[in-house]
Amino acid sequence: MKLTIGVGDYRKIGIEETIEYIQFAEKIGIDSVWSAEAWSTDAVTCLAFIAARTSKIKLGSGVMQVGPRAPSMIAMTALSLNALSKGRFLLGLGASGPQVIEGLAGVPYNEPLTRLRETVEICRMAFAGEKIIYEGKHHVLPRPGGEGKALRLDFAPAEIPIYLATLGPRSLQYTGAAADGWMGTSFSPIHAGAHLDYIAQGAKDAGRELSQIDLGAAVTIGISDDVEGLIASRKPGLAFQIGAMGSADTNFYNKAFERAGYTEDTKAVQALWLAGKREEAALRIPDVMINEFQALGTAEMVRARLMSYKQAGITSLNLRLDIAKTMKERMALLEQIVDIVNSLPKVGH
Numbered sequence: 001m002k003l004t005i006g007v008g009d010y011r012k013i014g015i016e017e018t019i020e021y022i023q024f025a026e027k028i029g030i031d032s033v034w035s036a037e038a039w040s041t042d043a044v045t046c047l048a049f050i051a052a053r054t055s056k057i058k059l060g061s062g063v064m065q066v067g068p069r070a071p072s073m074i075a076m077t078a079l080s081l082n083a084l085s086k087g088r089f090l091l092g093l094g095a096s097g098p099q100v101i102e103g104l105a106g107v108p109y110n111e112p113l114t115r116l117r118e119t120v121e122i123c124r125m126a127f128a129g130e131k132i133i134y135e136g137k138h139h140v141l142p143r144p145g146g147e148g149k150a151l152r153l154d155f156a157p158a159e160i161p162i163y164l165a166t167l168g169p170r171s172l173q174y175t176g177a178a179a180d181g182w183m184g185t186s187f188s189p190i191h192a193g194a195h196l197d198y199i200a201q202g203a204k205d206a207g208r209e210l211s212q213i214d215l216g217a218a219v220t221i222g223i224s225d226d227v228e229g230l231i232a233s234r235k236p237g238l239a240f241q242i243g244a245m246g247s248a249d250t251n252f253y254n255k256a257f258e259r260a261g262y263t264e265d266t267k268a269v270q271a272l273w274l275a276g277k278r279e280e281a282a283l284r285i286p287d288v289m290i291n292e293f294q295a296l297g298t299a300e301m302v303r304a305r306l307m308s309y310k311q312a313g314i315t316s317l318n319l320r321l322d323i324a325k326t327m328k329e330r331m332a333l334l335e336q337i338v339d340i341v342n343s344l345p346k347v348g349h
Helices: 015-027 045-053 071-084 098-103 112-127 169-178 193-205 227-244 252-259 263-274 278-284 287-293 299-312 327-342
Strands: 002-007 032-035 058-061 089-094 162-165 181-184 214-223 295-297 316-320
Touching (some): 002 015, 002 214, 015 045, 015 327, 032 089, 045 058, 045 071, 058 071, 071 089, 071 112, 089 181, 112 169, 169 193, 193 252, 214 227, 214 299, 214 327, 227 263, 227 278, 227 287, 227 295, 263 278, 295 299, 299 327, 316 327
Parallel strands (some): 032 058, 058 089, 089 162, 162 181, 181 214, 214 295, 214 316
16 A cells, blocks of 8 residues: 655644645655645645655645636646656645635536546546547537637647546546546445445446556554543544534435434534534543544554455545644654554465
8 A cells, every 4th residue: 555645734833844844754655645725725826835855755636626627727727746756746636516616716616527627637637648639528629709819828738647537426436437536525434335436337347457546645643551541532533524514415425424324423424513502512432433434453453454455445545634733743753644544464475
């Protein structure tokens, strides 16, 4: 399994400390770093800065939201970052959710999968060096009845892998059919079929092998003998994800947890959160739910859990190490995880 890290709101810890962490990650063999985007720092700006301060680690947008951006602009940005980084860029795309897309960007959150598919197809045309002539449901290029003409982006053709952050069944199937990689969240290797069965079906329907797709999953890791303390510390964050990361009617994270068998728990936590009872929402989360979706406990417990990701077919682990309170602790934890993963046996042995 490849190991990757993420960069969130770098203002909280400082850009120089963030760069030091990424340079350390590069030195010990971390494959890629992915930038986040929600409603604070964007997914693009920091990658240009990171590109100038690193030389080997791959740089991924995790993710660029497709709703607020024109597909041709996404392609231009991707090609620009790829040129700046000397071919290290990975394009991660996602549809986000209605609260952000409609509330912040003012763009209708209708048919997000169709918009995502059209964006991928237009980007692939641009990456191939073709003139961008496209007729879709949401994007038609050139614009009919206007004065525009079909243009080819002024870049040499480039092979830029496209990763998709998807959670719903139809979106997961499309990922299997069309993407170079998947950026998974709300994933448990114990309930891998809740996501991977749909990706596998999409790949099969498109005549592809599942091995053609880099299957990535985010995992929060904490190593300590105080297992109960680790579990308790993660409940508020999961309550926020269930209660706030989506509207009352549209929450793709919740649906993923429900497919894993946690329907009653998810609905109860969301109801408490929406009622303003946030502490109660966190306390309502069962310990087993934290255990199954994260890697917490002693070094041996974490090793066993990371092995289960490998056995489930995950090929890239995006390490969430915010449990570490200082950057020094985060670096030490990262190095420990690299050693653990390097010691894992091959699957089937």
